[in-house]
Amino acid sequence: MTTLAPVATTPTIPRVPAGSGTFPTVRLRRLRRSETLRSLVRETTLDPGDFIYPLFITTGRGVRHEVASMPGICQLSVDEAVREVRALDGTGIPAVLLFGIPEHKDAVGSEAYASDGVIQQAIRAIKDARPELLVVTDVCLCEYTDHGHCGIIAGHEVLNDPSLELLARMAVSHVEAGADLVAPSDMMDGRVGAIRQALDDTGHADTAIMAYSSKYASGFYGPFREAAESAPRFGDRRGYQMDPANAREALREIELDIAEGADIVMVKPALAYLDVIRRVRDRFPVPLAAYNVSGEYAMVKAAAGNGWIDERRIVLEVLTGIKRAGADFIITYHAPEASRWLQEER
Numbered sequence: 001m002t003t004l005a006p007v008a009t010t011p012t013i014p015r016v017p018a019g020s021g022t023f024p025t026v027r028l029r030r031l032r033r034s035e036t037l038r039s040l041v042r043e044t045t046l047d048p049g050d051f052i053y054p055l056f057i058t059t060g061r062g063v064r065h066e067v068a069s070m071p072g073i074c075q076l077s078v079d080e081a082v083r084e085v086r087a088l089d090g091t092g093i094p095a096v097l098l099f100g101i102p103e104h105k106d107a108v109g110s111e112a113y114a115s116d117g118v119i120q121q122a123i124r125a126i127k128d129a130r131p132e133l134l135v136v137t138d139v140c141l142c143e144y145t146d147h148g149h150c151g152i153i154a155g156h157e158v159l160n161d162p163s164l165e166l167l168a169r170m171a172v173s174h175v176e177a178g179a180d181l182v183a184p185s186d187m188m189d190g191r192v193g194a195i196r197q198a199l200d201d202t203g204h205a206d207t208a209i210m211a212y213s214s215k216y217a218s219g220f221y222g223p224f225r226e227a228a229e230s231a232p233r234f235g236d237r238r239g240y241q242m243d244p245a246n247a248r249e250a251l252r253e254i255e256l257d258i259a260e261g262a263d264i265v266m267v268k269p270a271l272a273y274l275d276v277i278r279r280v281r282d283r284f285p286v287p288l289a290a291y292n293v294s295g296e297y298a299m300v301k302a303a304a305g306n307g308w309i310d311e312r313r314i315v316l317e318v319l320t321g322i323k324r325a326g327a328d329f330i331i332t333y334h335a336p337e338a339s340r341w342l343q344e345e346r
């Protein structure tokens with residue numbers, strides 16, 4: 001008679017002493033078993049308080065003109081912008097970032113620093129309607145110049161030093177209209193210092209600067225240039241915005257901006273530059289913003305519009321990734337929908 005060996009009911013797992021720091025003592029899946037557990041050990045959380053929502057302000061009344069490449073985003077006249085910020089009430093979004101599309105453009109971007117310019121009117125109206133909402137303004141000449149460059153030009157050269165005075169005037173006029181924060185995005189050398197000096201000289205020493213410190217010459221700004229009508233008429237911005245291949249240089253830009261008086265620094269765009277966000281976060285103790293730019297938004301919207309991706313999941317994953325990389329807050333066109341989704345998940 002042959003006796004069969006008993007059949008093992010559970011697979012034999014080679015035992016290693018408990019606490020040896022390896023499988024099967026350690027099983028990382030234990031903490032993934034329920035949403036409550038996952039939420040307890042979550043390292044990065046998103047909150048509507050992390051978002052800054054950009055608005056494109058145009059002249060006229062009752063204008064709400066959707067940007068073709070940015071579904072859901074409109075050029076808004078001042079009255080419509082006021083409606084938009086009222087609708088943000090209760091979302092938890094703390095700030096808007098304003099871009100202006102002036103009536104007339106000229107070589108020196110005069111409407112950028114006109115006290116009755118479209119942005120100055122918008123700042124006053126928005127602060128009037130929602131005084132507690134932070135109004136941040138983009139300080140750059142490209143939307144206001146007829147050549148579409150971020151500074152003034154001589155021939156095909158974008159002049160650095162002569163542009164500084166205009167940028168400083170623009171920043172002062174925004175603050176005098178009621179802006180809470182100014183955000184220079186032109187990438188001229190020395191502009192943070194010039195703006196800081198001009199604000200201090202005009203009695204605005206307490207107004208903070210959020211500098212677009214490491215702003216790359218990126219193809220991801222394409223849809224924005226349609227929204228803001230700010231594409232350069234000749235050439236491109238590679239002579240002043242950063243080379244996408246450089247990360248060490250981003251640290252130099254950040255360091256210089258902090259030295260010149262930047263209160264908040266920024267990396268832009270976000271998704272192709274998450275390593276830069278991480279390096280800046282590890283190196284500098286200042287608040288760090290990341291700009292989830294128009295092209296990043298357009299790609300998500302295009303894929304979602306085709307039914308190719310789960311939009312809500314992707315948007316929240318993208319924003320979580322930017323925060324996990326080290327951003328303290330995110331400038332994003334997804335702000336209203338993301339806030340809604342986050343509130344639904346509570």
Ligand code: PBG
Nearest residue numbers: 140142185220221224293294295
């Ligand atoms: C202005 C400015 C740009 C963006 C923000 N400020 C465009 C550019 O530099 O060409 C891009 C924002 C976006 O793509 O969402 N200089």
